[in-house]
Amino acid sequence: MIRPVIALMLLMLVAPPGAYASAAAPDPLLGSWVFDDPPSYPGVTMMQVERIDGAIRGTLTTRWYGAIAMRDATSDGRTLSFTIRNLNDRGHPTRRWTASVDGGVLHLTGDIWYAHTAQAGRRGSAAEVRARTFHPAGPLPALRAPADDGLARTPPMGWSSWNKFGEHIDDATIRAMADALVTTGLRDAGYIYVNIDDGWQGERDAAGRLQPNARFPDMKALADYVHARGLKLGLYTSPGPRTCAGYVGSYGHVHQDAATFAAWGVDYLKYDLCSGEWFYDDADSVRRVYQEMGAALRASGRPIVYSLCEYGRFDVADWGRAVGGHLWRTTGDITDDYKTMSDIGFVRNPRFPHAGPGGWNDPDMLEVGNGGMSEDEYRTHLTLWAIQAAPLMMGHDLRQTSRTALAMLANREVVAVDQDALGAQGGPLLRSDGLEIWTKPLSGAGQAVALFNRTDAAATISVPESIAAGRLRDLWRGIDVPATTRHFAVPAHGAVLLRTVAG
Ligand code: GLA
Numbered sequence: 001m002i003r004p005v006i007a008l009m010l011l012m013l014v015a016p017p018g019a020y021a022s023a024a025a026p027d028p029l030l031g032s033w034v035f036d037d038p039p040s041y042p043g044v045t046m047m048q049v050e051r052i053d054g055a056i057r058g059t060l061t062t063r064w065y066g067a068i069a070m071r072d073a074t075s076d077g078r079t080l081s082f083t084i085r086n087l088n089d090r091g092h093p094t095r096r097w098t099a100s101v102d103g104g105v106l107h108l109t110g111d112i113w114y115a116h117t118a119q120a121g122r123r124g125s126a127a128e129v130r131a132r133t134f135h136p137a138g139p140l141p142a143l144r145a146p147a148d149d150g151l152a153r154t155p156p157m158g159w160s161s162w163n164k165f166g167e168h169i170d171d172a173t174i175r176a177m178a179d180a181l182v183t184t185g186l187r188d189a190g191y192i193y194v195n196i197d198d199g200w201q202g203e204r205d206a207a208g209r210l211q212p213n214a215r216f217p218d219m220k221a222l223a224d225y226v227h228a229r230g231l232k233l234g235l236y237t238s239p240g241p242r243t244c245a246g247y248v249g250s251y252g253h254v255h256q257d258a259a260t261f262a263a264w265g266v267d268y269l270k271y272d273l274c275s276g277e278w279f280y281d282d283a284d285s286v287r288r289v290y291q292e293m294g295a296a297l298r299a300s301g302r303p304i305v306y307s308l309c310e311y312g313r314f315d316v317a318d319w320g321r322a323v324g325g326h327l328w329r330t331t332g333d334i335t336d337d338y339k340t341m342s343d344i345g346f347v348r349n350p351r352f353p354h355a356g357p358g359g360w361n362d363p364d365m366l367e368v369g370n371g372g373m374s375e376d377e378y379r380t381h382l383t384l385w386a387i388q389a390a391p392l393m394m395g396h397d398l399r400q401t402s403r404t405a406l407a408m409l410a411n412r413e414v415v416a417v418d419q420d421a422l423g424a425q426g427g428p429l430l431r432s433d434g435l436e437i438w439t440k441p442l443s444g445a446g447q448a449v450a451l452f453n454r455t456d457a458a459a460t461i462s463v464p465e466s467i468a469a470g471r472l473r474d475l476w477r478g479i480d481v482p483a484t485t486r487h488f489a490v491p492a493h494g495a496v497l498l499r500t501v502a503g
Helices: 002-014 126-132 171-183 219-228 254-264 274-278 283-299 313-319 338-351 375-387 403-409 412-418
Strands: 031-034 044-052 055-062 066-069 071-075 079-085 094-102 105-112 115-123 157-160 193-195 201-204 210-212 232-237 268-272 305-309 327-329 360-362 392-394 427-432 435-441 447-453 459-462 472-474 487-490 495-500
Touching (some): 044 115, 055 079, 066 079, 157 232, 232 254, 283 305, 283 313, 313 327, 375 392, 375 447, 412 495, 447 459, 487 495
Parallel strands (some): 157 392, 268 305
Antiparallel strands (some): 044 055, 079 094, 105 115, 447 495
């Protein structure tokens, strides 16, 4: 009885780190198995199984979530069965997986979140095991609020690649967008950030430095190109090992990546939780991991606007500023349809207070110009974002900006409501049967008043004296309305944006 235990201990002493001993039991499933070319999600690269005091223990090493522990593992000598935590799906918090060996080939099957995995593996050599071994990142730093750095006094404005291009982006497209910001006049209307979202990343070099992929041959040169046009460059990464689209994230390389971004000349960073939610899944750890990058950006010595993207979890608006954030997403992803846009704009974002100079609630990027909504619906989209002092990040192909979209996006008076120096986030004052009146205090004594018709039929909305006495200016039409006019025709799904006129 003692012999196998000693043999196992000896084997563990001589085995390389992460190599699991298989000699102690006849079970053919024990040991380290590797998978060549795994499907991208969750990307199981290795399975390791051992028997300790009669109990089977093991891990699946994945590209997205590092080493996932097997739970409740049992083996009948032919089939290994176990469950894993299934974090993304609260309705199904665990999932059952099985593994069996046939002719020296390991067959692994199971589900996680939306993906079914069926992979064939083989026994791994010590070197293969070493190469796949996951190294957990060090402990997160204690919370310590940074001093105000003076950035983002008004909500950031610009363009981001994600809504239109997804991960299909390259250096030439980004340069073309920078050019189009200038030629359309949108830069001069205030849209100055050119943000590269997910899809630019390559692999790390031998020193661990993150490299762009082949579609971005020289990130510093691209930053120089953008800067030469009076614009600023944004980039994207994740606190997890993988970004949402499956590219390499900043897990274990936070300070190194912040320094790399600063050296390239990056002015804005979107930090998207994604696979990080596996590791950071409560209020404290999420807050700390966002602070870790916030502190790293400060330490980089370059002023970098910091955009938190963790979908509004754990009341982010309460602590976004305290971790160095200048804006924080309050919702899941926008899509180019009225239902999603209006749910985000009317319902979700208003739940978060605390916006103001230096720190903004971010209901996600604009869809204006992408074609999925009517002109009235896009007017509602922009009106909602402006009255809530939301960041204005365009998300369409700027080279194909229609005259209608351009007129909306470049409307100086609407942009001025969004960018008002007071930085107040407006909100609803009256809501009745799908008709709503929202107000936003402005610097100076005035205010903006938005009228929304969320119904499917045209309606008239009246502005009561109690909300805005005196004269009003219609910002979408660019006219002062006659002093006696208090009733406004608002089309189905449409909006009117007014501001009070002094005197
Ligand atoms: C998440 C974010 C999006 C976008 C994608 C990129 O879904 O919420 O805004 O950045 O990831 O993969």
